[in-house]
Amino acid sequence: MKQTFALDFSHRALIPYAHDYRHGEHEHWHTHPCDQLILTLSGVIRVETRQGMWVVPPARGVWIPANISHALHIEGDVRARGVFVQPLARADLPVICQVVQVSDLLRALILNALELPHAYQAGSRAERIYELILDEIRLMNILPFCLPEPTSPRLKQLCDAVRQTPAGAWSLESAARQVNMSGRTLSRHFYQQTGLQFSEWVRRARLLVALTRLAHGEPVIQVALECGYANPSAFSAMFRRVMGVSPGDYFTVR
Numbered sequence: 001m002k003q004t005f006a007l008d009f010s011h012r013a014l015i016p017y018a019h020d021y022r023h024g025e026h027e028h029w030h031t032h033p034c035d036q037l038i039l040t041l042s043g044v045i046r047v048e049t050r051q052g053m054w055v056v057p058p059a060r061g062v063w064i065p066a067n068i069s070h071a072l073h074i075e076g077d078v079r080a081r082g083v084f085v086q087p088l089a090r091a092d093l094p095v096i097c098q099v100v101q102v103s104d105l106l107r108a109l110i111l112n113a114l115e116l117p118h119a120y121q122a123g124s125r126a127e128r129i130y131e132l133i134l135d136e137i138r139l140m141n142i143l144p145f146c147l148p149e150p151t152s153p154r155l156k157q158l159c160d161a162v163r164q165t166p167a168g169a170w171s172l173e174s175a176a177r178q179v180n181m182s183g184r185t186l187s188r189h190f191y192q193q194t195g196l197q198f199s200e201w202v203r204r205a206r207l208l209v210a211l212t213r214l215a216h217g218e219p220v221i222q223v224a225l226e227c228g229y230a231n232p233s234a235f236s237a238m239f240r241r242v243m244g245v246s247p248g249d250y251f252t253v254r
Helices: 104-113 125-138 153-164 172-178 183-194 198-215 220-226 232-243
Strands: 014-021 026-030 035-049 052-056 060-064 070-085 098-101 146-148
Touching (some): 035 104, 035 198, 052 060, 052 098, 052 198, 070 104, 070 125, 070 198, 104 125, 146 198, 153 198, 172 198, 183 198, 198 220, 198 232, 220 232
Antiparallel strands (some): 026 070, 035 052, 035 060, 052 146
């Protein structure tokens, strides 16, 4: 995030922050010497790291561990709230980048923490709020909004093509022909480099594209067809299976 203050953890283990972005803004590659939790109250943030890409829909969050190089891309007008966390504040904080479900309690605590003093006494209300934030961070549920990035140039180009044309007929065999491999060879290398089968990676890529476009208010039928689904019903069935709610209901969940 753009920092307008020094990250001074001498008086507390957490530093809450608030930042609003306009559509199309981005933060260039950077790192922080501390962990970071970003909560989106509106809009969508796309987070890139060397290992992959994460898409953060409204009312969800992204956890970025200390010293992970990352860039932020803003879709829609984003109201971001969150905390910088001293890495040693808890021994069992997440150690990988991940998109997370932010509970109503954690959201309320973060918003309340923005009003707390920088220094506080032991046993005070402020200390209890900060400690409870750390407890809630440890309980966050991970959401399947990650696209791991392969390491080989040929597979990177293939993944870029999928993201650019999600409506394409991306079968394993057609993708294998594009990178001049057999289907079996592509499947093996793709899984070794990403931890996902190619078909699952394509499904996730389409879902992340759809989440971004739905957050902009685009009609479900248009999003479904342009993300490679034969009809809105097939798209809605996939969305409900993965997300637990329909596309229309998802962005009202807070």
